[in-house]
Amino acid sequence: MNIGLTGGIASGKSSVSEFLVSLGAILIDADKIAREVMLPGHPVLAAVARQFGQAVLLEDGALNRKKLGEIVFNHPEQLQALNDITHPAIRQEMRDRKHTYEEQFPDRLVVSDIPLLYESGLENEFEQIMLVYVPRAVQLDRLMKRDGMDEHQASRRLEAQMDIEEKKQRADIIIDNSRDFEETKKQILVYWHRAGLS
Template identity: 40%
Template structure:
């Protein structure tokens, strides 16, 4: 079994690439999905987040309002680290469980872990290969404005809260252009997968 970390910057096209890996037969584990799972109302991480950041970050249905929480942590590195300290260990345990499960069903599986903070959270040490999805900053800003309704200033703050893409590119086994047309991107993904399966 091979574990591939797919990462990049915010709004570079990681999810698109991960979806293509899934289409070609890889098992995909989505870190954001796991993070949403571990912070469901009443779970230990949810209780800790509410204790740390207050009840004003909750929606009426007691779920965490990601925008309200984001507005707090993306302005303050210390608070962001505190939040990551609550969520990351739980997400890591869940990812390891799902990876073991995939390996048991198919010992030759290619498991793709779609994770925004691969390097920042030290996950790069736990994967066999790394694929970085890149995009120019203007594209990232435009996507964040459209997708998340952020202002240019907030979009930039979110981009700058992550490790620069240039650093991630240098540490990658594969670099994919998240602004390339879908057909070309799909061909790249297919080629990477073929290479991984032949190792």
């Protein structure tokens, strides 16, 4: 059985994924895979260096994130070129792992943690989508506290993603993480038992 796990920024998705793993789920983390494909020796990093030049590599062959950021940050066409290289590779790696885990562990829940799941149009790749939900006002408050942002900066970050209420309309499973985490755990356990995973 598999689900896609998503949420808005500062919704507490990582805490939910950690709790699911503690119950016995297997986690596939999109952000982690995105970092892995940029490690020295990976064909994706080699393709990025061909596209943007050797200046995006450090002397040891690792990615110079600062240099790459300078190239793509204010140039949408360059950012698109980077995404065209990295996104298909990340998605394929996630699909391969999901397939492998489902074959090896047919009785366990496979959770794919994808921050921009809806924005990337990936909802049809999963049996169900679980959304970690907090209202926008809570998101804003947590983001300001977590990242030391002012309200304007935090609002701009939120506006870069699909509205959390739209995600809520589309999700199959909603975990409300706007109160304390003990309440959140109770909701996850209800889902876990209903899905026959205990």
